[in-house]
Amino acid sequence: MTDKADKGPRGIARGLTNYGDPAFAKYLRRSFAKSMGYSDAMLDRPVVGIAYTHSGFNNCHRHFPELLLAVKRGVLAGGALPLEFPTISLGEVFLSPTSLKFRNLMALDTEEMIRAQPMDSVVLMGGCDKTVPAQLMAAASANIPSISLVGGPMSTSRHRGERLGACTDCRRFWGRYRANDISEEEINLVEGRLSTTTGSCAVMGTASTMACLTEALGMALPHSAAIPAVHADRLRCAEESGFRAAQLIGTDLTPSKIITEKSIENAIRVLMAISGSTNAVIHLTAVARRAGIKIDLKKFNELSDTTPVLVNLKPVGSHYMEDLFAAGGLDAVMREIKPLLHLDAMTVTGETLGEWLAKPPADPVDRTVVKSREDPIEPEGGLVALFGSLAPGGAILKRSAADSRLFEHTGRAVVFNSLEDLSSRIDADDLDVKADDILVLQNAGPASDSAMPEAGYLPIPKKLARAGIKDMIRISDARMSGTAYGAVILHVTPDAATGGPLGLVETGDRIRLSVKDKSIDLLVDEATLAKRRAALPKPPVTARRGYDRLYHSHILQADEGCDFDFC
Ligand code: FES
Numbered sequence: 001m002t003d004k005a006d007k008g009p010r011g012i013a014r015g016l017t018n019y020g021d022p023a024f025a026k027y028l029r030r031s032f033a034k035s036m037g038y039s040d041a042m043l044d045r046p047v048v049g050i051a052y053t054h055s056g057f058n059n060c061h062r063h064f065p066e067l068l069l070a071v072k073r074g075v076l077a078g079g080a081l082p083l084e085f086p087t088i089s090l091g092e093v094f095l096s097p098t099s100l101k102f103r104n105l106m107a108l109d110t111e112e113m114i115r116a117q118p119m120d121s122v123v124l125m126g127g128c129d130k131t132v133p134a135q136l137m138a139a140a141s142a143n144i145p146s147i148s149l150v151g152g153p154m155s156t157s158r159h160r161g162e163r164l165g166a167c168t169d170c171r172r173f174w175g176r177y178r179a180n181d182i183s184e185e186e187i188n189l190v191e192g193r194l195s196t197t198t199g200s201c202a203v204m205g206t207a208s209t210m211a212c213l214t215e216a217l218g219m220a221l222p223h224s225a226a227i228p229a230v231h232a233d234r235l236r237c238a239e240e241s242g243f244r245a246a247q248l249i250g251t252d253l254t255p256s257k258i259i260t261e262k263s264i265e266n267a268i269r270v271l272m273a274i275s276g277s278t279n280a281v282i283h284l285t286a287v288a289r290r291a292g293i294k295i296d297l298k299k300f301n302e303l304s305d306t307t308p309v310l311v312n313l314k315p316v317g318s319h320y321m322e323d324l325f326a327a328g329g330l331d332a333v334m335r336e337i338k339p340l341l342h343l344d345a346m347t348v349t350g351e352t353l354g355e356w357l358a359k360p361p362a363d364p365v366d367r368t369v370v371k372s373r374e375d376p377i378e379p380e381g382g383l384v385a386l387f388g389s390l391a392p393g394g395a396i397l398k399r400s401a402a403d404s405r406l407f408e409h410t411g412r413a414v415v416f417n418s419l420e421d422l423s424s425r426i427d428a429d430d431l432d433v434k435a436d437d438i439l440v441l442q443n444a445g446p447a448s449d450s451a452m453p454e455a456g457y458l459p460i461p462k463k464l465a466r467a468g469i470k471d472m473i474r475i476s477d478a479r480m481s482g483t484a485y486g487a488v489i490l491h492v493t494p495d496a497a498t499g500g501p502l503g504l505v506e507t508g509d510r511i512r513l514s515v516k517d518k519s520i521d522l523l524v525d526e527a528t529l530a531k532r533r534a535a536l537p538k539p540p541v542t543a544r545r546g547y548d549r550l551y552h553s554h555i556l557q558a559d560e561g562c563d564f565d566f567c
């Protein structure tokens with residue numbers, strides 16, 4: 001694709017500051033740019049902006065200074081001038097109440113800085129969890145030639161002969177500690193061994209899922225998603241991404257040509273085949289929405305039902321991202337599901353997906369990690385959308401990560417009306433709860449004060465955990481970490497805080513789950529629900545300011561990707 005779509009001024013002459021005298025603005029800008037030591041030859045080049053998200057609050061991006069040098073090398077080799085600019089960085093575990101609340105802020109920041117500053121194309125350096133979707137949302141809206149570069153996954157570590165990787169093993173060991181299976185001394189030792197290199201979480205959590213979906217969308221280079229953060233190939237990929245960004249300048253290969261209905265469907269297929277994170281449903285919906293595409297959850301189920309799970313990675317399987325890299329990477333997965341993909345979808349390389357996949361693979365595929373279509377891990381996709389009287393707008397279950405004995409189940413609800421209620425009662429010895437009950441958490445959705453935290457993975461009550469119970473049905477309007485597992489029904493829409501039926505459930509009510517029918521129903525008659533609705537206390541008026549006010553005034557529900565209504 002070589003059309004010269006962008007015919008305006010290039011490089012730092014773009015988008016001049018408005019002083020009412022464009023010639024003066026250009027002269028002043030060049031003068032100030034020269035204060036950074038740039039020569040005329042450099043300032044005459046077109047500019048590749050680099051959205052740079054290194055932060056002392058983001059362990060996953062610890063290696064970004066070195067990666068940035070490689071990107072710049074590539075940009076210079078491509079004949080452009082690389083100029084990095086800082087944006088908000090979202091370090092998953094450092095943010096309160098939850099990183100999702102700030103994804104849209106990062107998307108706004110990134111989009112506006114792409115628009116406001118003089119750049120002809122942009123490299124988006126992300127990695128940790130919400131950073132990649134925020135950058136994709138921004139790129140879709142700003143719509144200048146863009147290429148994503150993820151930081152790559154962490155490498156694994158060892159504990160007493162066992163491999164450890166953040167963060168499925170974090171949860172596994174914490175579960176063992178809660179069940180008194182390991183000592184405080186051991187959990188402290190494990191704390192120092194779970195996350196020992198830079199990079200995003202080492203399993204198929206949200207960050208790895210979004211890295212894979214970015215490659216599947218065609219917004220990143222082929223074979224790039226699974227390269228470990230510390231591998232030399234990651235630096236080569238950074239260099240190549242910078243080079244490609246320079247080549248993209250002046251073409252019409254903008255995100256709107258790449259993020260299309262077809263590439264979104266490809267990404268959903270890949271999401272199913274890798275058994276990716278439930279969070280990716282929200283993020284992909286938001287990215288698609290920015291490109292004017294609505295993801296219909298019924299269509300989502302059709303794609304899920306016809307896409308096998310092929311990747312044997314934690315939290316569903318037993319391997320880690322570095323194993324996927326060694327096994328052939330996402331490329332190996334896409335080759336397996338090639339007949340299910342739209343091969344005419346365009347990619348950032350300027351080739352279609354079909355043209356990528358027509359090239360012979362570099363190495364044979366390790367079938368212990370990436371299964372063939374003939375011998376899948378599961379014949380159908382890892383995620384399923386559920387609908388019914390409890391979730392008229394849908395809910396999500398990661399069926400591949402749940403105990404299938406719970407798939408057709410009617411049980412008694414045990415309700416917690418807030419996160420505070422959950423934490424104060426879940427481990428109480430006198431909590432009236434049995435293994436076949438259904439735990440319900442209310443008021444943890446996008447419109448709640450907690451802004452949809454990853455609290456949907458309700459802990460098994462201590463007294464049941466000690467009795468050996470490993471899984472129970474848990475329902476909420478919250479999210480779950482992509483590294484978690486269990487019969488956990490999430491993103492119930494509409495959420496309790498906007499008056500959804502979830503907020504009307506009371507302890508003792510019966511709830512029916514049928515994965516076969518893709519349904520989730522509250523077995524309470526409408527007259528009773530109407531009475532409960534009328535008796536609901538009015539939500540307290542909360543005085544809000546700043547971003548919190550913007551968030552609560554404009555946040556949409558999970559079925560619209562939890563984006564802002566004005567984006
Ligand atoms: Fe950054 Fe998990 S904490 S990806």
